[in-house]
Structure formats: structure tokens, C-alpha cells
Amino acid sequence: MTSARSASDPSPSPPPPPDAAPPGPRGGRGTGNAADFAVDPLGFLARCAREHGDVVSLTPSNVLLAHPDDIGRVLVDRGGDVVKVRPGERRRGGTGFPLAMMNSEGAEWSRKRRRLRPAFRSERLAGLDAAAADAVARTLDRWEDGSVIDVHAEMSRLAMHVGAVHIAGRPLGAEADALADAVAAIMRLTSSPVRLPAWFPSPVNLRLRRALRALDTALEALIDGHRPDGGATALGLLLEERPAAPFEEVRDELATLLMSGYETTADALTWLVHCLGGAPEADGRLREEARRGTADAGGAGGYVAAAAKEALRLYPPAWVISRVAVRPVRAGGYRLPAGTVIGISQWVVHRDGRWFPDPEAFRPERWLDGGGPGHRYAYLPFGAGPRGCLGASMAVREMEAVVRALRARVRLEPVEPEKVRARPALALQPLGVRAAVRRERPGK
Ligand code: HEM
Incomplete structure (x- = not known):
């Protein structure tokens, strides 16, 4: 698996026009993306971020965020704009334990x-x-x-x-x-x-x-x-x-x-x-x-x-997490409407060379003497x-x-x-x- 980008990448591209949809494989449409995800989720997500940038349309209603600024905003600063469990969803059964805290809102x-x-x-x-x-x-x-x-x-x-x-x-x-x-x-x-x-x-x-x-x-x-x-x-x-x-x-x-x-x-x-x-x-x-x-x-x-x-x-055992926007969310200059499912992949962010030099290498030393990621929200195992x-x-x-x-x-x-x-x-x-x-x- 290769890293998404390296620390020497050029500075961000100009802001997209208002209400433009983020780029993505096949223009962010079609069932092909879902099929590619199903076959090789890790490879597919890493490729998406590498080829399409920090905000990627996977389907018209699914977006992957790869920049820690956006990740921090969604999970922490504007956490009220998203939910983890959609109303009604947890009652549907399947693998869920609907009364547990983890499945509540x-x-x-x-x-x-x-x-x-x-x-x-x-x-x-x-x-x-x-x-x-x-x-x-x-x-x-x-x-x-x-x-x-x-x-x-x-x-x-x-x-x-x-x-x-x-x-x-x-x-x-x-x-x-x-x-x-x-x-x-x-x-x-x-x-x-x-x-x-x-x-x-x-x-x-x-x-x-x-x-x-x-x-x-x-x-x-x-x-x-x-x-x-x-x-x-x-x-x-x-x-x-x-x-x-x-x-x-x-x-x-x-x-x-x-x-x-x-x-x-x-x-x-x-x-x-x-x-x-x-x-x-x-x-x-x-x-x-x-x-x-x-x-x-x-x-x-x-x-x-x-x-x-x-x-x-x-x-990272938790290699991807998701949220659903209940209000419009801004990410990388795009406006993601309410209802968008936002994916964040620890697998992708943890192997991004912008935040971890030589990202594929196992080097415990990078954490010693106060060392750590190049961005606060680039390391999210939990x-x-x-x-x-x-x-x-x-x-x-x-x-x-x-x-x-x-x-x-x-x-x-x-x-x-x-x-x-x-x-x-x-x-x-x-x-x-x-x-x-x-x-x-x-x-x-
Ligand atoms: C290496 C081990 C573990 C990893 C990598 C891990 C990872 C995570 C992650 C990433 C989340 C957040 C999910 C999200 O934001 O959608 C989470 C939530 C949670 N984890 Fe862990 N976890 C680990 C061990 C544990 C242990 C030992 C417990 C308790 C016995 C635990 C209990 C929970 C609970 C209850 C939540 C839900 C919190 C909430 O919804 O407010 N986890 N875990």
C-alpha cells in the first residue's frame, strides 16, 4: 500500500466553486465504486485519497474526508452537525445491540x-x-x-x-x-x-x-x-x-x-x-x-x-468510521448537504506521508521524545x-x-x-x- 501523499506536496489548490460536488472515481457516481470498495476496501480508499484529494465523492451521498483539519472539524469542533446513529436505524436489527450506549444518540x-x-x-x-x-x-x-x-x-x-x-x-x-x-x-x-x-x-x-x-x-x-x-x-x-x-x-x-x-x-x-x-x-x-x-x-x-x-x-483495528451530516458540513471548500454520509479512514490518514514521514515503515522511535504526528487529528486509532x-x-x-x-x-x-x-x-x-x-x- 503506498502513501497518499508526501510532505513535499505543493500547497492546496484554489477553492472549488460554491456547491460543486467533490471529485471522485467515476465522477463520484455509479455502483462501480461500491463494488470496488466491497472487493478491496483498503486499497480503494487509499487510491481515492491519492488520486482525488482530501474530499472525495464515493457515491452521490457518500464522501471520504482525508484531511485532518476536516476530520477534526467533523468529529470534534462541529460534532453537533453530525450523528453516528441515524434516527430509526438502530432498531432495524442485524448485528446491533440497540439499547447499548454505543448505538445511542x-x-x-x-x-x-x-x-x-x-x-x-x-x-x-x-x-x-x-x-x-x-x-x-x-x-x-x-x-x-x-x-x-x-x-x-x-x-x-x-x-x-x-x-x-x-x-x-x-x-x-x-x-x-x-x-x-x-x-x-x-x-x-x-x-x-x-x-x-x-x-x-x-x-x-x-x-x-x-x-x-x-x-x-x-x-x-x-x-x-x-x-x-x-x-x-x-x-x-x-x-x-x-x-x-x-x-x-x-x-x-x-x-x-x-x-x-x-x-x-x-x-x-x-x-x-x-x-x-x-x-x-x-x-x-x-x-x-x-x-x-x-x-x-x-x-x-x-x-x-x-x-x-x-x-x-x-x-488501526478501527480502520474506518462514519458520521451522517444532520446539517450542511464544510470540508476542503465544499459544502456537503445534510444527509451526506461522511467516511473517515484511519487506514488512509495514518499512512499519509504529509503527517508521517516514511509512512509504511514500523518505527516506534517516531513517538519518542515528544514526537508524534504532523497534525493533531492525523492519528485517530480511538x-x-x-x-x-x-x-x-x-x-x-x-x-x-x-x-x-x-x-x-x-x-x-x-x-x-x-x-x-x-x-x-x-x-x-x-x-x-x-x-x-x-x-x-x-x-x-
Ligand atoms: C485497541 C483497541 C480499541 C480500538 C482500536 C478502539 C477503537 C474505537 C474507535 C475508533 C471508536 C470510535 C468510533 C467512532 O467514532 O465512530 C471506539 C468507540 C468505542 N469503544 Fe473502542 N476501541 C478499542 C478498545 C475498546 C475497549 C477495550 C472498550 C471497552 C471495554 C471499548 C469501548 C468502546 C465504546 C463503548 C465505544 C463507543 C463510544 C461512544 O459511542 O460514545 N473500546 N472505539
Whole structure:
């Protein structure tokens, strides 16, 4: 994948005439663009930005924004001009959990977000280090020196354990399979180039329906088994705050929190292992820091933190997000009418040479000594503004704790890294990341 542009590009072109439509492939019309997107979303979006600029018409009602000025305006400064969930949309079913905060808007969203926030504040995150150390220790007990592991499967187990302890207060037992199946079914559905309507009894839809039913049952068991924790966990907050949230809402909230905490973090950890496998020097530096112990765990900076940031830049699990304009929105001199669906792709912006020199290279050093992107809104692994990721600090802390604990004890030697592929489903999934386990000898 090549970068969209480089830092030496000439200054912006003259403003477009008022009410002109932004340029785009095939003049921004036709089903051809939708087909190209479906076949290779990452390549298509990167090409659009490279060839058509910072505001690109994908269809008459879909626009891609590639300039951080416009992205910041839409997500943060003029966040009131857009919505994430269109009225009526969330009730339509499919993969949605309609009562969850993530799928709400307006006052309802604000109330639900406020209720959950305490469980994700930094002072509540210290427990993650212990949960991660515990999960890693169990994992290492299972790994034999020299064996070849499926890194994504292993990181998924780890993330499931740590996420459930933080969100629900205990690791999942039988419920773990139901959650993993539901996430796999959603990923399969969202990565399919042809999406049939939810009512159609296709194998993918039927599998999803079955998986969601099983997940409901598993979540009910988790909720019924909750032991009061004074609101220390998100589940505690939902069940113990007065008034407690209605059962269906707790279930939807729990489903989305467990899912978002699980797949994205597992993907991010797997990509980080993949990146380190191809960068022996960076890996060596990270190992040194990991072996020095956990002294700066949770603190800002450090090489582990920089490596995690860099993996999230190159392989952002949230590779595209969207908003719908409820009022006209200005972007790059164009006026986008209400109703426009605005796409923002982390994959595109994070690999733009204007904000990240040598954008395709994995270079954790770019984040050290106060370094960072050439623009505040050019780095958005967790989104930005009021609807930014609720679990961002949790995810970062968890990634760092897991990698630190793992790397102090083992090296993961890449196996056939040339076969690794990115699958852009609801999250950017790594396919084919395998590694041979090499135990580090103490003191060496
Ligand atoms: C590496 C891991 C993660 C990544 C890359 C990620 C990314 C994101 C992004 C980009 C958004 C904003 C979406 C948008 O603007 O449309 C988001 C929202 C959200 N994330 Fe995460 N996330 C991660 C981990 C987590 C974790 C661990 C949790 C909680 C357990 C979580 C819970 C949420 C919730 C609840 C929202 C919705 C916020 C709202 O609508 O107000 N995420 N995430």
C-alpha cells in the first residue's frame, strides 16, 4: 500500500466553486465504486485519497474526508452537525445491540456514557496489570518452547480474559465460546463483499442469528451470577447504581463492551507481534525495557508504549468510521448537504506521508521524545471528540501490560510472515500471523 501523499506536496489548490460536488472515481457516481470498495476496501480508499484529494465523492451521498483539519472539524469542533446513529436505524436489527450506549444518540447516549465512564477512568485501570500478568502466566504455561502458535487465537484468549475481568469482574467460563462465536459471525458478515439483508436465510445470516441467541443466554448467566462490587466494574455500575438499568439494556451494554474490548485489542496485539517480528532492532529494544520490569507500567512514554502506538498507526483495528451530516458540513471548500454520509479512514490518514514521514515503515522511535504526528487529528486509532473510544486508556494499558509480560519471557519468531494479510471486517483483522515460541533464558 503506498502513501497518499508526501510532505513535499505543493500547497492546496484554489477553492472549488460554491456547491460543486467533490471529485471522485467515476465522477463520484455509479455502483462501480461500491463494488470496488466491497472487493478491496483498503486499497480503494487509499487510491481515492491519492488520486482525488482530501474530499472525495464515493457515491452521490457518500464522501471520504482525508484531511485532518476536516476530520477534526467533523468529529470534534462541529460534532453537533453530525450523528453516528441515524434516527430509526438502530432498531432495524442485524448485528446491533440497540439499547447499548454505543448505538445511542443525543441525551440517551450522554446519560449512558456518563454512567459507564467511572469504570474506565485511569484510577480504575491499575487492576489491568495484574489481570494481564495472570493471563500471560497461564498462557506461557500452555506454550511449549519451539511450538508454533496461531498468534491471533492466543491474543484473543488473552484479551477475552483481561477484558472480562475488567468489565464483568471475573473471567468467562462457558460464556467465552458464545462470545467468540458471536464476534466471529459478525466479522464474517462484515467482511463479506456481498451482504444480503438480515432476514435472508443465508448461511452467514443463520450462523449469526444462532450465535447471537447463544450469546444472549451466556450473558444472562453472567448477569445473574454477578456479585456486588460497589460499582467497581462496568457490570457493577449497570446493576448496582440506583435505579439499576433494565435487564435488556444491561445485556446489550455488556455485549458491546465485551465485544469491543475483545476483538479490537486482540487484533492490535497480534499486529504488534507481527510488526515486532519484522523489526529485530525494535524488538530488541522493547525486550530490554520489558526485562527491566514493570516499573513504568501505566506511565506515559517508554519504548513499549511507542511500539504499541506505532502498531495502532500502521494497523488501526478501527480502520474506518462514519458520521451522517444532520446539517450542511464544510470540508476542503465544499459544502456537503445534510444527509451526506461522511467516511473517515484511519487506514488512509495514518499512512499519509504529509503527517508521517516514511509512512509504511514500523518505527516506534517516531513517538519518542515528544514526537508524534504532523497534525493533531492525523492519528485517530480511538477516534476523537465526544464519541471517541470509551475504552482507549484501558486498551492501551492492557496492550502494554500484555506485551511487557510476554516479551520478558519469550520471543515470538515469525513463521511465514509473507502470508500475513489484513482482513477489513468490522475490525481490521490479521490473518495468518503465526510464530514459533522461543523461551528467553533468564539473565541473558
Ligand atoms: C485497541 C483497541 C480499541 C480500538 C482500536 C478502539 C477503537 C474505537 C474507535 C475508533 C471508536 C470510535 C468510533 C467512532 O467514532 O465512530 C471506539 C468507540 C468505542 N469503544 Fe473502542 N476501541 C478499542 C478498545 C475498546 C475497549 C477495550 C472498550 C471497552 C471495554 C471499548 C469501548 C468502546 C465504546 C463503548 C465505544 C463507543 C463510544 C461512544 O459511542 O460514545 N473500546 N472505539
